[in-house]
Amino acid sequence: MAQILSVEGRPQVLANPGRLTRMIAPAIDLPDYRQLAPEVAARFERIRKRPVILKVHELEKTFGEGPERHVVFDHVSLDIHRREFLTVIGPSGCGKSTLVRIVAGLEEATSGEVFLDEHAVSAPGPDRGMVFQGYTLFPWLTVKRNVMFGLEMRGKSTASAQSEARSWIDMVGLAKFENSYPHELSGGMKQRVAIARALANEPRILLMDEPFGALDSLTRCKMQSYLLQIWKKVDVTILFITHDLDEAIYLSDRILVLGTNPGGVREVIENPVPRPRSPDQAISPEYLALKTRLDELIHGTAEETEEEKLPMARMTLAGDDVE
């Protein structure tokens, strides 16, 4: 399915895709990222017909007053449909975490509203599950008790909370570790527990704030594929924050790109890469086309991204065989 691109006749392994895309993109005729294959277009058609789970209306966040006033973002509006996977991407400081924290009810918007199933929300609640970058498992509870936490908060009996928690732990493949404490788990395992804990509450939407940001890149790839498998099995809508282009493309249906100066939505892109996703697609033309576009939106066009030379005095007497 994935079309292999080659430079000078050799198949290329995308060791450093960001750089490579920038190199290849001008040389190869990439398709328009807005052009959707018929089956992809049909899928978006089906998504649009589903009810809207989360509606964000004219959201604005500012800090400070008067001349000190700093607008993080304004006029952010978006609808997320049932079982849609939407990623928010943007450079650091664009307020993507702030956005998801406002949706979670952990921060207040300066103006604008957030509706969940047509009800305005302002405080945190179990209908919006959240997975944080820092795991945030309760260290004094075992894996099972961590997953049971939300169920008990909703007033379930210990027995039914226990059996429900077990099935969620099974789903993320940690049945053997249900009686372990968080400090005994690896980062990826902790994050799987955190996902199970959030999903056990059967939230309407799962908010994920750079959940794999603290993991090494191999673990991150595995977690991304786990997440897609989980998303397939569970009736859940996902709002996913990331700064990683590949992660955004690999996971999402739509991608919302936030910018800085001025802050706000740059573009909402329908992901042209067909599902089911696999890492091989990273070298398909539509993937590269989308990635080139995201790269432009976030890092600026090729001319703008000329690396800045540091005003550094020469501090070595060694030969110039390093660059």
Place this chain on the structure above:
Amino acid sequence: MAAHRDWLGLKMELPPRRRLQLTILSFVLPLALWSAISYVPFLWHPLVHITDPGDSEYFSADMDVPRADFLSQNRELAAAGQKPAAGYRVNPVYLPAPHAVVRAFYTAFTTPPRLPNEPWLHESLAHSIRTITLGFLFSSIIGVPLGILCGTYRFFARLTEPFVEFFRYLPAPAFGALCVAILGIDDGPKIAIIIIGTFFQQVLVISNTVRKVDPALIEAAQTLGSRGWRLVRRVIIPASITDIYTDMRILLGWAWTYLIVAEVVGTMSGITYFINQQARYRNFDNVYAAIMMIGIIGLTTDFFLAWLGTKLFPWKRRRVAGTAKITPWLKFFPSKAAPKSSPIPAA
């Protein structure tokens, strides 16, 4: 190089055997110094214990005199052709030899008190332990919940902490006379002084500890549907309980300091009374033994509490290093390591 790293690695933990060796050495070194001063005559021994006064008019048998006086007296006696005094060099009575103190550890318990209404040593110790336990308990019953409230709700912190901050600078012993006037001369004022000394620190220390709870844990709990009092009970208290426990261990150490002050208020009582009486009788071996007993009781209590902590808070077992700053002793208790997570499936 390797050996150097084993003993003097920068900020590196030592191997268990080395740790044990150094711990033993930390007690052996002061003891060796004490023994040297006590048993090697020429190191110090500034006095002479007279065995035979000879023809001296000033000396009498069993008298301790400075060595310079002894020598000049003997010179005078020799010049006058009289019989010189005889004696041997000793340390002052306030520095008994180690073996005398060791013996006192036993004899202090078996020697009946001189006066019929005086308490035995074990009674004095029990009295002290009862005083400190009651004082610390009363202080904690109010202090711990108030500290947790102040750490959780800014309302309570603003309402109480400025006053508590002021009050904690008032030295507890300053309230001695007042406590006696209000509570009489028995145990009441003593317990009150321990409470005054402990309570205000306790509120501040514990509220600070609770304030340091990772806000991300609280946010996570909120997104899981936890609110209000349940959030305090299910998240804030368990998240800070191990640190509160450590705080309590440190505070108990302070309470011992206030105990000695408290026991001289009103009628002197407990271990302080024993120490004072023994010093009056010039039984300094008993004085040393009693002071060391306080140290031993304090250390044993802390030792026990540290061990109890590893049982109460199993999730902290791997993080012994944090508590170890206060009690390196804890490491000698091999905590049962939680089952090692065997082959971790690819995360």
